Amino acid sequence: xxxTIIAFFTVIALLSQVFAPVPEGHEDPFRIxxxxxxxxxxxxxxxxxxxxxxxxxxxxxxxxWGTRTAFRIGIIVVAGNLLIGLVVGTLGGYxxxxxxxxxxxxxxxxxxxxxxxxxMAFVSVxxxxxxxxxxxxxxxxxxxxxxxxxxxxxxxxxEDYVEAAKAxxxxxxxVIFKHILINSIYPIVIMASLxxxxxxxxxxxxxxxxxxxPPGYADWGQMISLSRGFIYKNPVDPLGYWFTWTYPGxxxxxxxxxxxxxxxxxxxxxxxxxRRR
Amino acid sequence: MEKTMESRDLLNVKDLFVNFYTYAxxxxxxxxxxxxxxxxETLGLVGETGCGKSVTSLSILGxxxxxxxxxxxxxxxxxxxxxxxxxxxxxxxxxxIRGKDVSMVFQDPRGALNPVYTVxxxxxxxxxxxxxxxxxxxxLQKLERDIPKSNTFRRFIYNCEKKIYERxxxxxxxxxxxxLSRIPIINTYxxxxxxxxxxxxxxxxxxxxxxxxxxxxxxxxHELSGGMAQRVVTAIALSCxxxxxxxxxxxxxxxxxxxxxxxxxxxxxxxxxxxxxxxxTHDLGVIAxxxxxxxxxxxxxxxxxxxxxxxxxxxSHPYTQDLLQAIPRPGKEFKSIRGEVPALIDPPKxxxxxxxxxxxxxxxxxxxxxxxxxxxxxxxxxxxxxR
Numbered sequence: 021x022x023x024t025i026i027a028f029f030t031v032i033a034l035l036s037q038v039f040a041p042v043p044e045g046h047e048d049p050f051r052i053x054x055x056x057x058x059x060x061x062x063x064x065x066x067x068x069x070x071x072x073x074x075x076x077x078x079x080x081x082x083x084x085w086g087t088r089t090a091f092r093i094g095i096i097v098v099a100g101n102l103l104i105g106l107v108v109g110t111l112g113g114y115x116x117x118x119x120x121x122x123x124x125x126x127x128x129x130x131x132x133x134x135x136x137x138x139x140m141a142f143v144s145v146x147x148x149x150x151x152x153x154x155x156x157x158x159x160x161x162x163x164x165x166x167x168x169x170x171x172x173x174x175x176x177x178x179e180d181y182v183e184a185a186k187a188x189x190x191x192x193x194x195v196i197f198k199h200i201l202i203n204s205i206y207p208i209v210i211m212a213s214l215x216x217x218x219x220x221x222x223x224x225x226x227x228x229x230x231x232x233x234p235p236g237y238a239d240w241g242q243m244i245s246l247s248r249g250f251i252y253k254n255p256v257d258p259l260g261y262w263f264t265w266t267y268p269g270x271x272x273x274x275x276x277x278x279x280x281x282x283x284x285x286x287x288x289x290x291x292x293x294x295r296r297r
Numbered sequence: 298m299e300k301t302m303e304s305r306d307l308l309n310v311k312d313l314f315v316n317f318y319t320y321a322x323x324x325x326x327x328x329x330x331x332x333x334x335x336x337x338e339t340l341g342l343v344g345e346t347g348c349g350k351s352v353t354s355l356s357i358l359g360x361x362x363x364x365x366x367x368x369x370x371x372x373x374x375x376x377x378x379x380x381x382x383x384x385x386x387x388x389x390x391x392x393x394i395r396g397k398d399v400s401m402v403f404q405d406p407r408g409a410l411n412p413v414y415t416v417x418x419x420x421x422x423x424x425x426x427x428x429x430x431x432x433x434x435x436x437l438q439k440l441e442r443d444i445p446k447s448n449t450f451r452r453f454i455y456n457c458e459k460k461i462y463e464r465x466x467x468x469x470x471x472x473x474x475x476x477l478s479r480i481p482i483i484n485t486y487x488x489x490x491x492x493x494x495x496x497x498x499x500x501x502x503x504x505x506x507x508x509x510x511x512x513x514x515x516x517x518x519h520e521l522s523g524g525m526a527q528r529v530v531t532a533i534a535l536s537c538x539x540x541x542x543x544x545x546x547x548x549x550x551x552x553x554x555x556x557x558x559x560x561x562x563x564x565x566x567x568x569x570x571x572x573x574x575x576x577x578t579h580d581l582g583v584i585a586x587x588x589x590x591x592x593x594x595x596x597x598x599x600x601x602x603x604x605x606x607x608x609x610x611x612x613s614h615p616y617t618q619d620l621l622q623a624i625p626r627p628g629k630e631f632k633s634i635r636g637e638v639p640a641l642i643d644p645p646k647x648x649x650x651x652x653x654x655x656x657x658x659x660x661x662x663x664x665x666x667x668x669x670x671x672x673x674x675x676x677x678x679x680x681x682x683x684r
Contacts (some may be wrong), residue, residue, distance in 0.1 A: 181411040183362075189426050
């Protein structure tokens with residue numbers, strides 16, 4: 021199920037040009053084309069399948085190209101987290117002693133940082149953009165990876181085969197990569213796939229708070245932020261602007277759900293003892 | 298430290314002290330161990346759990362786990378043309394020695410095999426680490442035979458491979474080669490090397506008397522039975538025909554029939570490869586079976602060294618006597634040693650065995666006894682025997 025959803029989104033992201041062609045003379049495909057300057061959202065119509073948002077941004081186009089943005093955020097952030105976490109956790113776990121102490125205290129400090137605050141600080145320095153969100157999420161997210169990797173390495177390090185590898189004359193690097201990491205990477209794989217969804221969710225939240233890209237950028241969080249003023253229409257027709265937040269919402273929801281299910285599936289495959297009967 | 302050794306000696310552990318610095322205090326795990334191993338000999342190191350047997354063998358490999366540190370002493374290894382002190386070698390020198398000159402068989406064969414690699418990969422790892430040059434040379438000869446027979450295209454590829462292998466022999470650490478070996482498709486040249494190592498692994502497994510080695514080489518550790526796993530682990534240790542094999546209770550986890558087979562095999566291969574064995578165990582039966590000489594260890598001290606026959610017939614140290622008494626025999630009252638193994642964090646003063654000794658004298662609680670040679674090749678560390 022998870023794989024199906026993620027595969028579906030991958031197809032959308034790869035073929036976004038086909039699903040939502042970039043209008044001619046439009047230089048940046050991530051800028052949602054607008055159709056006029058009218059500030060009231062327009063309901064779905066044959067030209068605009070999901071309707072238009074404030075200032076006539078096409079919601080359908082935004083949702084499709086937003087998939088690319090979501091993948092970009094998720095993958096870059098998780099890859100960054102993994103990289104930092106792996107290096108830090110491996111150093112701490114394998115070498116132990118003073119290095120471990122130093123590295124893990126840094127991890128603790130970073131972990132104590134309120135992520136949202138750090139993101140705001142970044143944005144105030146770098147200006148609101150997707151990059152500052154991504155950077156903030158990378159810098160805040162790695163400590164959990166580092167800890168999991170460290171504890172896994174501590175466990176695997178005790179195994180006889182690690183000692184046996186040293187006893188036949190393997191170098192430290194060889195022991196780390198060929199014998200320890202390969203046996204301690206599974207929890208991280210699960211964590212990374214679960215996290216990809218969560219990261220997109222936090223990025224959307226940050227966008228919603230106005231820390232993300234400017235209005236009109238194809239980013240789901242940004243699109244919901246744009247529809248903030250249109251959640252309630254009027255007493256007669258309270259949900260009159262439903263399309264402005266429902267469609268991006270559905271995209272975010274399914275995307276995150278897909279990654280969560282995928283993570284669960286990974287766990288079942290990699291650790292069969294946890295499988296439900 | 299003098300670096301001389303008699304040519305018939307292989308290993309000389311001199312006055313070794315190992316401490317473990319724990320939060321509770323300093324554990325004096327090895328307290329002045331002296332051990333001499335002759336060429337071609339099997340020396341049994343016997344003692345209770347926690348007496349420092351394994352730490353002694355790990356010290357020889359330079360792999361004492363932290364927080365353990367080797368305080369002082371020397372471990373001299375006779376390399377044939379020269380004598381080296383293993384404690385004075387740096388890491389890279391030790392890496393070359395481990396697995397090649399000194400190798401180890403571990404207690405738990407399943408634990409000693411990495412679950413994610415096949416048998417070929419694991420046995421081959423030791424081969425590729427230490428015998429790469431030899432294997433490359435063999436491959437070169439084969440290539441030279443093949444080149445004249447092949448067509449133009451093949452010849453071009455073979456010539457490239459030849460250059461790579463020549464380079465591997467001359468400069469095993471060259472950077473371009475290491476980069477090349479990481480690039481997919483191009484690194485298929487390593488296929489030959491892998492095939493060669495696989496062939497060698499099959500030979501080794503045959504030597505280990507594993508049935509159907511062609512099938513076993515592609516198995517993962519979980520598919521092996523306990524006995525087979527132990528044979529594979531032994532094959533890894535013996536892959537480079539080491540001078541010294543450290544066997545850390547290799548048969549304790551096996552049932553008795555398999556144990557006998559493995560013991561026999563180790564004995565046989567020792568002769569074939571002209572190795573010496575330091576056999577660490579708590580099983581006196583095994584000692585009687587395969588060892589030439591025995592060193593009895595108690596709480597970080599070697600209390601008695603003698604040939605196997607003497608140890609069983611004429612044990613001299615009270616601990617050895619008590620230990621032999623403690624072997625259960627039918628029809629005889631079962632006697633255990635009174636008291637318990639002392640915590641080495643705060644070892645008994647004087648002789649470390651005195652709280653449990655049946656022949657304790659006043660001097661035993663005060664002064665650590667010296668080693669006395671009571672007969673030729675039979676030394677005891679006890680106040681009962683004055684030199």
